[in-house]
Amino acid sequence: MSNSHLVVVGSGIAGLYGALLAAEAGVRVTLLTKGTLAQSNTHQAQGGICAVLAEGEAAPGDSVEAHIADTLKAGAGQCDPDAVRILCTEAAGDIAALERFGVRFDRDAAGRRALGLEGAHSAARILHAGGDATGAAIADGLINAVRDAADLGLMTVLEGCFATELLARPAAPAADPHDAGSPPRAAIAGIAYLDQGDERQALEADAVLLATGGAGQLFEFTTNPAVATGDGVALAWRAGAVLADLEYFQFHPTALAVGQNFLISEAVRGAGAVLRDANGEAFMPRYHPEGDLAPRDVVSRSIAAHLETLAAEAGLAGRDEGPHHVFLDATGIETANGHGYLARRFPTIDAATAALGFDWRRDWLPVAPAAHYWMGGVATDLHGRTSVPGLFAAGEAACTGVHGANRLASNSLLEGLVFSRRAVAAFTGGSAWHVMHDGAASLPGVPAPAAGEVRETAAPAAPPRPELRHVMAAHAGVVRDSHGLQEAAAALGTPAETGVGRPPSGDHPDTSERRELEDRNLALVARLLVHAAQARENSAGAHFRSDFPQATDAPSPHQAARASNHWVNPVPTLTTTEPQRESETV
Template sequence: MRSENSHLLVVGSGIAGLYGALLAAESGMRVTLLTKGALAQSNTHHAQGGICAVLGPDDAAPGDTVQAHIADTLVAGAGQCDPEAVRILCSEAAADIAALERFGVVFDRNLATGKRALGLEGAHSAARILHAGGDATGAVIADGLIAAVRDAAGLGLITVLEHCFVTELLGTDAALDGMHDAGTSHRAAIAGLAYLNAADERHTLCADAVLLASGGAGQLFEFTTNPAVATGDGVALAWRAGATVGDLEYFQFHPTALAVGSNFLISEAVRGAGAVLRDGAGERFMPRYHPEGDLAPRDVVSRSIAAHLAATGQDTVYLDATGVEEAQGPGYLARRFPTIDAATAALGFDWSRQWLPVAPAAHYWMGGIATDLDGRSSLPGLYAAGEAACTGVHGANRLASNSLLEGLVFGRRAVADFVAAAAAGTSHWPTLPIVPRTLPGGELSGGTVPESAVTRAELSRSELRHLLSSQAGVVRDAAGLRQAATALAGALPEAQGTRRKEAEDNNLRLVAHLLVQAALVRENSVGAHYRSDFPQPPVPVPSGPARDSHFWFNPAPTLTPAQPQRESETV
C-alpha cells in the first residue's frame, strides 16, 4: 500500500460510510464516496429511536455502566455474539459519540439538567439511548455528517459520486492465479470497483482499498421499514468476489411497524416511554410470552405477536400509547415523537387517543460480510462496516439502538487500520480466524445454477418479496425454506446485469438464495431465526447457547482484474 495519499473507495452513505469517509479524509487519505442514490437515502436517515452509549459517570443514567451495556447486548444476541466485538462496541462508544458532536450532530438535552436526554428501549437495563430531534435521530446524524462531507468535498478532500451503482469489485492480477489459503476463502486482493452512473454507463475506479458500507436488504420482504435502496448490494458484491459471509439466517423483524400505509416504523422508544401492545379484545398480551413484557427483545416480541394472532384467530394487534399521554400530560407524544405524530396524523390517527394497528416488518440483517475487529474481510483490500458487515456484535438478534453505534465504532476502526497500513507502507492482511464452508445450494456466483434447478423461471421482485415473507419470515420451517430454495435456484441470474434495475434485482435474488440456504442449514431456533420444526422454549435461557456462527464462501468467485487507469478516468 502506498504511504502517501492512499486512495480509499467508500461505498454507501449511511453512518458507517459518511463517518469513515470523513475520518479517512482528516487523516490525509484520498477519499471517493459513492452512493447509489442521494447521500440522504440510507437506513441511517430513517432511524428514529436513537443511538446507545454509556457516557461518562456524570452523564450516564444512575447505576448504568459499560459492563451493563455489554451484558444487555450479549443477552439480546442469544449467546451468538462475539464477546470481544461487543466489549469494543460498548467501551469505545462514548468517544465516537463525542466525535459525532464534533462533526456538528446535536443531541437532545434534558431541560432540567442540561445533560443529554437518555431514553429506554427494549432489553436495555437502563436508559442509555441518546436521541435527536425527538424521534428523528438518524436524520439528524445523517444530515450533520452529510453537511461535513459536503464541506470536505468543497475543499477537495472527498470526491462524492451520487447516483452511482456499484456492480463489481475489481481485483489485482493475482485474481487470475486462483490464489487460496488452505481452508479459507479466495485471497485475491481488491483493487477497485466498477459502477454504473445515472445514465447506466459503466466506469471503473482503482484504489488501495474499498470500504463497503452499503447497508442492509430489507427489500427482500414485503413488509419492511427499510428504504427502497436496501437491496443487499454489498453482500452480493462481496460474495461474487469470493469474500466470506456469515450469520445470513439472522434477519430481525421490528415488531411495531404501522400495519397501514407504507410500514412506517413506530420506534421502540415509544414502548420504552410506557406504550403497550394490546390485542383486538384489549388484552395486554406480551406478559403471557416473556417476563419483560412489552420491552422484551425484538425477536421475542415479533414472534409473540405471530403466536398470539395464530392462537386467538385475530388479524392484527395494536400499540396503545394513550397511557403515556395521560401520564405525561397533553401534547407529550407530539413533543417527544414529532415524526411519528406527524406520520400517524397524516393517516388519520390521533395516537394520543387511539390505538395504532401494528405488525412486524423486516428491519435489520445481523448477517453480512464477515470481518475481524478492524473491519477487514477475508479479501485483502476489502473492508466492511455497518449493516453490510457481520462483526459478531449483534449475534442472533440486535439490541435496540446498537446499529448506529456499530457503524460508528467499526467504520472508524476500519479506517484506522487503512490509515495505519498506509503509514507503514505494508500490504499485510491477516486471515480471518474462521473456516468457512461451501453452502449446500451449489455454486452461487451469479453465473452458476445448482443442478437441482431443472428449469429457469422468471421471479419478479414482488414475487421474490412474497416468497421470502411467506417462507423465510418471522417463523420458518424446512418445507417452506425448501420451497423458497427451489424457486430461487431457478431464478438465479445468468449475468450480473448491465442496467441498474436489472443488477439490483439480481443482487436481491442472490442474497435471497444465500439467506434461505443458511436458514435451511441451521436446524435449531435461536434469536431472530425461529424454526417451527425446531422450536425453542418460550422463555430462552438468558445466556443462550454457545456461539456457533456459520460462515460461507463462494467456491467459484468472479473477480475481474483492475486495469491501470488513464488520467481522464481518475477522480
C-alpha cells in the same frame, strides 16, 4: 495528502463517518452512493443511538459492563464477546466525534444529554436528537460535513452511481513466508459502477469499504427504504468474500400496518406504550416476563403467535379469518406526562400518524412486524477486514459478530460508527492481510469456510420482485420451518450467480438496467438467506424454526456458545483489470 485511495460505497452512518475520518487522515477518498446521500436506513432511524457515557452523564447505576451484558443477552448467545466489548467500551468516544462533526443530541432540563429506555436495555442509555428523528439528525450532520470536505477538495462525492462489480489487481505471491505454499491471491484494485447517465465506469482504489446497508426489500413488509437491496453482500459474494449469519434477519414488531409500514420506534414502548389485541388485552405478559419491553425477536414472534391464536378462535366461532395486526396503545403516555408530550417527544411519529388519520393521543395504532435489520452479512474481523485483501465492510452490510442472532435496540448506529472507524484505522495503518494455506483469509473469529461452502451452478432468472418478496415473507419471515424453506428454495433456485454485468431475463415492471441489477442482487441474497436458514436446524434469536424450536439439552440463550455458519463462493468472478485513474473517469 497520501496517495492511497479509499473508495467508500454507501452513505449511511458507516459510510459517511468512515469517509470523513479517512479524509481527516489525509487519504484520497471517493464516496460513492446509488441514490442521494440522504437515502439510507440511517436517515430513517428514529429511536436513537446507545452509549454509556462518562460518570455523571450516564444513568444512575449504568455501566459499560451492563451494556455488554444486555447486548450478549439480546444476541441469544451468538455474539462475538470481543466485538461486543469493543463496541460498548469505545462508544462514548465516537459519540463525542459525532458532536464534533455537528450532530446535536437532545438535552434535559439540566443541560445533560437526554437518555431514553428501549426494550432489553437494563438502563436508560439511548441518546436521541430531534425527539424521534435521531437518524436524520446524525445523517444530516455528517452529510453537511462530507459536503464541506468535498468543497475543500478533501474527498470526491459520487451520487446516483450504482456499484456493479469489485475489481482486482493481478494476484501476487504471498508476502508471508508461512503462506509460501498458498496460491497467489487477488486483491481489490477498484470498483466498476454505472454513473448517473448509466454509463459504465471504473475507478481505481487501494481499498474499498462496503457500507451499503441492508436488504429489507427482500420482504413484503419492511421499514427499510427502497435502496436496501443487499447490493454490498452480493458484491462481496461475487468477489469470493466469506459471509456469515445470513439466517438472522430481525423483524421490528411495531410497524404501522397501513400506509408504507412506517416504523413506530421501540422508544415509544420504552416510554410506556402497550401492545393490545382487538379485544383490548395487553397480551405480551402471556409470552415473556419482560412484556412489551422483551427483545424484538420475542415481541415479533409473540405477535405472530397471538394472531395465530386469534385466528384459531375465529375459526371456532365460525368466522372466516382472524385479524392481521395488533394495536399499540400510547394513550397512557400522554395521560402520564401531560398534554402535548407525545408531539414533543416523538414529533416525526406524531406527524406521520396524523397524516394517516390517527390521533394517537386517543387512538390505538394498528401495527405488525416488518423486516428491519439483517444481523448477517460480510464476515469481518475486529478491524473491518474481510477475507478478500483490500476489501473492508462496516455497518449493516458487515457481520462483525456484535449483534449475534438478534440486535439489541439502538446498537446498529453505534456499530456503524465504531467499526467503520476501526476499518479506516486499519487501512491508514497499512495492516496486512494474512492468508491461510487454503487461500481463504485468516481472520480472528472467522473460521475456514469449507464446512459451509456453497458452490455455484447456473442461476435461474430472478423472479419478479413482488413474487420474490411474497415468497420470502411467507416462508423465511418471523417463523420458519423445513417445508416452507424448501418451498422458498424451489421458487428461488440455488444460491448461484450469473456473469458479472449480465442481468437476468424475466418480467419486471421497470426494465431499466439498474432495476434488473437490483433484482439480481435481491435474488442472490434471498437464495443465500434461505440456504443458511435451511442449514441451521435450531432456533436462535431472530431465526426461529417451529420444527426445531430449541434442543432440550441446549444451554440457555445467554450461555450458548457462538456458532456461526460461514459461506463462501469458491468460484469468485473478480475481474482482473487495470482500471482508469479517477481523473480520467470523474
